[in-house]
Amino acid sequence: MTWLKSLAYLVGLPLLLMLIWWAATLGRPNFFFPAPGILMDTFGEVWFGERILSDVLPSLGRLLTGVAAAIGIGIAAGLLIGSIKWLRALLEPTLEFFRAVPPPVLVPVLMLLMGITDSMKVVVIISGCIWPVLLNTIEGVRAVDGVLSDSARTYGVAGWARVRYLVLPSASPQIMAGIRQCLSIGLILMVISEMFASSSGLGFTIVQFQRSFAIPEMWSGIIVLGLIGVAMSFIFQWTERRVLRWYHGQKEVENAG
Amino acid sequence: MLVNEKPAVMEQPMLSVRGLKKVYKTDGGDVEAVRNLTFDLRPGELACLVGPSGSGKTTLLKCISGLMTPTEGEVLLDGTRVVGPPKKMAVVFQEYGRSLFPWMRVRQNVELPLKNQGVPKAERDRLVDEALEAVGLAHVPHSYPWQLSGGMQQRVAIARAVAYQPEVLLMDEPFAAVDAQTRADLEDLIRTVWKKLRVTVLFVTHDIDESVYLGERVIILSSSPTVIQEDIIIDLPEDRDQLNTRALPRFTELRHHVYEQIQLAKKGHRPAAAVVS
Numbered sequence: 188m189t190w191l192k193s194l195a196y197l198v199g200l201p202l203l204l205m206l207i208w209w210a211a212t213l214g215r216p217n218f219f220f221p222a223p224g225i226l227m228d229t230f231g232e233v234w235f236g237e238r239i240l241s242d243v244l245p246s247l248g249r250l251l252t253g254v255a256a257a258i259g260i261g262i263a264a265g266l267l268i269g270s271i272k273w274l275r276a277l278l279e280p281t282l283e284f285f286r287a288v289p290p291p292v293l294v295p296v297l298m299l300l301m302g303i304t305d306s307m308k309v310v311v312i313i314s315g316c317i318w319p320v321l322l323n324t325i326e327g328v329r330a331v332d333g334v335l336s337d338s339a340r341t342y343g344v345a346g347w348a349r350v351r352y353l354v355l356p357s358a359s360p361q362i363m364a365g366i367r368q369c370l371s372i373g374l375i376l377m378v379i380s381e382m383f384a385s386s387s388g389l390g391f392t393i394v395q396f397q398r399s400f401a402i403p404e405m406w407s408g409i410i411v412l413g414l415i416g417v418a419m420s421f422i423f424q425w426t427e428r429r430v431l432r433w434y435h436g437q438k439e440v441e442n443a444g
Numbered sequence: 445m446l447v448n449e450k451p452a453v454m455e456q457p458m459l460s461v462r463g464l465k466k467v468y469k470t471d472g473g474d475v476e477a478v479r480n481l482t483f484d485l486r487p488g489e490l491a492c493l494v495g496p497s498g499s500g501k502t503t504l505l506k507c508i509s510g511l512m513t514p515t516e517g518e519v520l521l522d523g524t525r526v527v528g529p530p531k532k533m534a535v536v537f538q539e540y541g542r543s544l545f546p547w548m549r550v551r552q553n554v555e556l557p558l559k560n561q562g563v564p565k566a567e568r569d570r571l572v573d574e575a576l577e578a579v580g581l582a583h584v585p586h587s588y589p590w591q592l593s594g595g596m597q598q599r600v601a602i603a604r605a606v607a608y609q610p611e612v613l614l615m616d617e618p619f620a621a622v623d624a625q626t627r628a629d630l631e632d633l634i635r636t637v638w639k640k641l642r643v644t645v646l647f648v649t650h651d652i653d654e655s656v657y658l659g660e661r662v663i664i665l666s667s668s669p670t671v672i673q674e675d676i677i678i679d680l681p682e683d684r685d686q687l688n689t690r691a692l693p694r695f696t697e698l699r700h701h702v703y704e705q706i707q708l709a710k711k712g713h714r715p716a717a718a719v720v721s
Binding site: 332334337338340341342343344348356357359433434440 | 506509510511528529531533534535537539542543544545546547548556557560561588590591604608
């Protein structure tokens with residue numbers, strides 16, 4: 188019964204919106220807002236064919252590569268910069284500068300440097316995704332509790348063991364918050380990196396449809412993007428609940444007490 | 445007043461604090477937390493350190509445990525100078541909620557120092573089981589620390605220290621943040637563990653009753669800048685219990701004496717030796 192209830196909560200609003208949309212388009216065909224039925228048909232035709240192989244999967248591949256690299260590099264560099272005081276003092280102003288540069292402006296520059304390649308697109312994604320992970324990791328590493336740190340020291344937990352058993356788990360709530368931001372930025376940059384002078388990918392396809400006035404097709408592409416976003420968010424929440432089980436539990440106990 | 449001064453130490457001390465001084469450098473000038481402390485702990489001794497608040501108890505403990513470098517003087521553990529946290533020393537902190545790893549279950553918390561030292565799995569399991577049994581927590585190995593009450597969390601911290609098999613156990617006001625009943629239980633637990641393992645214990649507290657009830661010896665600190673006000677032997681029977689021991693005339697006498705000394709310390713009275721030096 189409970190899963191039925193959660194399913195109802197999950198699809199309730201989307202179904203209602205579809206219904207409103209359907210009612211609104213009923214008997215008043217609008218070129219820019221196709222009826223849900225037409226859109227569904229188009230969705231199947233456009234995306235369950237060779238486009239999965241030629242556009243969707245390559246885009247997803249670049250997105251995952253970029254996001255994974257950003258998370259990996261961000262955490263590793265964050266641990267290093269957060270742990271070494273002089274390094275932090277040295278790098279922080281510069282990091283703030285690079286973070287402030289909007290990643291889309293890098294697309295033309297990187298295009299010149301790297302050509303219109305997969306690596307260029309992945310680098311665009313990394314260049315935007317890395318900041319929330321990096322800066323959150325630095326903050327998390329800095330905020331390791333003093334008593335906990337002393338405890339670890341008195342028991343000889345040092346070096347890599349300290350990172351693994353103390354610093355990383357202690358910073359994990361902040362790191363996860365950074366990863367959450369990183370995912371949404373990643374999706375945006377995936378699309379943007381494919382909008383300039385590209386010849387394949389989700390972003391390219393949607394712009395292409397728009398320019399050729401294939402309006403239902405364009406809408407169906409936007410829906411694909413939305414669904415990818417939702418899927419990523421679900422995977423993230425599932426992972427986060429597992430990784431931070433202790434954190435949420437502890438917060439609950441604190442709030443109850 | 446019938447109070448025994450500490451006898452001359454013959455054997456090699458387990459822990460030796462020599463002329464310890466700690467000055468904090470702050471923007472507002474230097475703050476002298478500890479002026480000159482010298483004392484020895486014999487192997488297997490259970491000594492309590494009491495002093496008025498702000499007498500540098502925690503500073504002293506941090507210097508002994510190697511977490512802080514003294515400005516002058518030195519700490520010797522079994523004849524070796526302490527320069528960083530020594531291997532054969534365990535510390536139990538007051539803030540139990542912040543000294544256990546909240547992302548690890550009880551068992552993992554107790555096990556971590558052993559795992560980190562490379563103790564083989566079978567040996568590790570045995571030590572952890574014994575330690576959890578000794579503190580009465582054998583039934584909650586899979587709980588997270590934050591799921592337990594404050595007293596139980598402090599038991600986990602004690603189990604972790606016990607499993608580590610230290611030669612010296614330092615305790616920094618470990619029961620200051622638990623309720624009175626739990627506190628009495630934990631005091632008895634410390635006595636039991638100490639009698640069983642005969643580990644050298646230095647127990648820092650601001651509670652006079654606790655120091656007399658627990659210790660075989662009480663070291664009283666003066667107010668800041670800190671020196672030793674007095675160092676007395678607690679000649680109460682070895683088997684102690686909360687009701688009978690605390691009802692003994694001798695307990696009251698010793699308690700009275702320590703209380704007086706602390707009051708003197710608060711008023712700024714300093715022992716003759718300190719005034720000279």
